[in-house]
Amino acid sequence: MKSQWWAMILVLNLILSGCIGETIPDLDGDGIEDSEDYDRDGDGWSNDLEINCTTNPDDSSDIPLDLDEDNICDLLDEDADGDGWSNDLELECQSSAYNSSVNPMDFDNDGICNYLDDDIDGDKLPNNWESERNFDPLDPEDAMICQGRSEYCLRSYDDFTFPETHNAYSAAEDGVVLGVNHYTGLQAQWDGGIRAFMLDTHHVNDEDNDAEDVRFCHGSPGQFPHPCLYSEINAFEWLSLLNTLMNSTNEGCSTVCGDVVTLLIENYVPADHLEYLFNETGMYDRIYIHQLGDNWPDIGDLILMGKDLVVFWEQTGNQSYPWLHDFGEFGWTTNYAEDNPEDMECTVHRGDGSQPVWHLNNWLKSMFGVADPYRSEEVNDYDFLLNRSIECWEIMDNRPTFVAVDYWEDGEVTNVTITLNKMENWDDIIPPHP
Numbered sequence: 001m002k003s004q005w006w007a008m009i010l011v012l013n014l015i016l017s018g019c020i021g022e023t024i025p026d027l028d029g030d031g032i033e034d035s036e037d038y039d040r041d042g043d044g045w046s047n048d049l050e051i052n053c054t055t056n057p058d059d060s061s062d063i064p065l066d067l068d069e070d071n072i073c074d075l076l077d078e079d080a081d082g083d084g085w086s087n088d089l090e091l092e093c094q095s096s097a098y099n100s101s102v103n104p105m106d107f108d109n110d111g112i113c114n115y116l117d118d119d120i121d122g123d124k125l126p127n128n129w130e131s132e133r134n135f136d137p138l139d140p141e142d143a144m145i146c147q148g149r150s151e152y153c154l155r156s157y158d159d160f161t162f163p164e165t166h167n168a169y170s171a172a173e174d175g176v177v178l179g180v181n182h183y184t185g186l187q188a189q190w191d192g193g194i195r196a197f198m199l200d201t202h203h204v205n206d207e208d209n210d211a212e213d214v215r216f217c218h219g220s221p222g223q224f225p226h227p228c229l230y231s232e233i234n235a236f237e238w239l240s241l242l243n244t245l246m247n248s249t250n251e252g253c254s255t256v257c258g259d260v261v262t263l264l265i266e267n268y269v270p271a272d273h274l275e276y277l278f279n280e281t282g283m284y285d286r287i288y289i290h291q292l293g294d295n296w297p298d299i300g301d302l303i304l305m306g307k308d309l310v311v312f313w314e315q316t317g318n319q320s321y322p323w324l325h326d327f328g329e330f331g332w333t334t335n336y337a338e339d340n341p342e343d344m345e346c347t348v349h350r351g352d353g354s355q356p357v358w359h360l361n362n363w364l365k366s367m368f369g370v371a372d373p374y375r376s377e378e379v380n381d382y383d384f385l386l387n388r389s390i391e392c393w394e395i396m397d398n399r400p401t402f403v404a405v406d407y408w409e410d411g412e413v414t415n416v417t418i419t420l421n422k423m424e425n426w427d428d429i430i431p432p433h434p
Contacts (some may be wrong), residue, residue, distance in 0.1 A: 124150035153300025164196035193414035239281035258303035336361035346392035380411020
């Protein structure tokens with residue numbers, strides 16, 4: 001009996017001393033009670049993460065699969081093999097999401113696999129577009145550049161904005177003394193980016209009026225003195241130079257390069273004399289003939305067809321000369337030669353306002369009724385001209401096809417059109433100044 005008491009006293013002392021009590025659960029033996037241990041089985045994966053990864057947080061031999069060892073289990077890892085391509089994208093690209101040595105092919109390194117890339121070689125021309133036109137969609141060097149950029153080859157003629165010079169030939173540099181509209185002639189205008197030109201065709205005088213006597217002169221017929229007396233420019237030499245400049249676009253170009261050019265002619269000679277002029281200068285074969293009501297072709301297709309010249313004239317259409325498009329039937333213009341900048345409007349002045357091709361005329365006249373060299377910089381100013389162009393684009397719900405100016409050297413008409421052509425819609429964010 002005495003020994004039993006001693007045993008009970010010993011047990012009681014052990015209990016009171018803490019040597020005997022309830023066992024605290026600690027699965028991994030790290031001294032942290034399981035209820036407080038974020039990784040109960042000590043396998044390096046948190047309990048919650050193992051549950052999310054569908055493994056057992058109480059079994060150190062059951063750990064999540066982690067192919068790329070980035071501590072994100074494969075089940076939750078958007079890029080299981082760690083090759084930089086998401087699992088979903090690899091499946092779409094018909095690659096393997098669980099093999100880092102098998103990656104989607106991406107020829108142009110744009111992050112879009114070839115299988116999904118509309119432009120595999122990254123030359124800004126869609127694969128189908130290239131294939132249909134005998135370009136190699138897998139060769140960035142086998143491409144095309146239109147109006148300075150490949151993507152402009154895809155633009156329709158009426159969805160592009162061309163800088164235009166009013167009375168382009170009437171330049172002080174070329175000896176014009178009265179009715180001057182520009183300081184510099186065709187070469188400088190071309191080098192500066194002008195690709196549309198307004199011209200006036202006359203005979204050299206009332207007696208010399210054969211086809212070979214066609215000239216560019218500034219003025220109206222019947223006036224005194226005759227317009228060609230003070231502003232005669234040899235039309236054959238001028239157009240021949242333009243033909244040479246257009247041909248030079250492709251010289252030294254590693255791809256196919258070209259520019260579509262437009263002429264608007266205020267004409268005072270017979271149509272057959274114009275045809276003679278264009279034949280003699282090598283320009284006739286370049287002319288594109290448009291059918292009223294048809295969609296305008298893409299710029300790239302015009303260049304590939306060798307029809308990179310569009311000609312309008314300010315006369316009624318002539319079925320015998322369908323290449324001379326009546327500008328009032330195929331397009332329209334705003335008013336021109338206003339007295340002040342605030343008089344400039346966006347409304348239809350001449351022509352068919354339902355047509356998509358139109359001229360935004362942007363020049364002032366002086367007190368003498370001719371181009372004003374003193375205020376040209378004001379209306380050709382980058383901000384003024386850009387804002388006016390965008391305003392008219394919004395009002396007419398159609399981008400201006402041409403922005404026409406006098407004294408193109410003053411201001412920044414070509415930079416304005418560069419900015420406009422980077423925009424898809426009038427309400428786009430305006431790109432930075434070129």
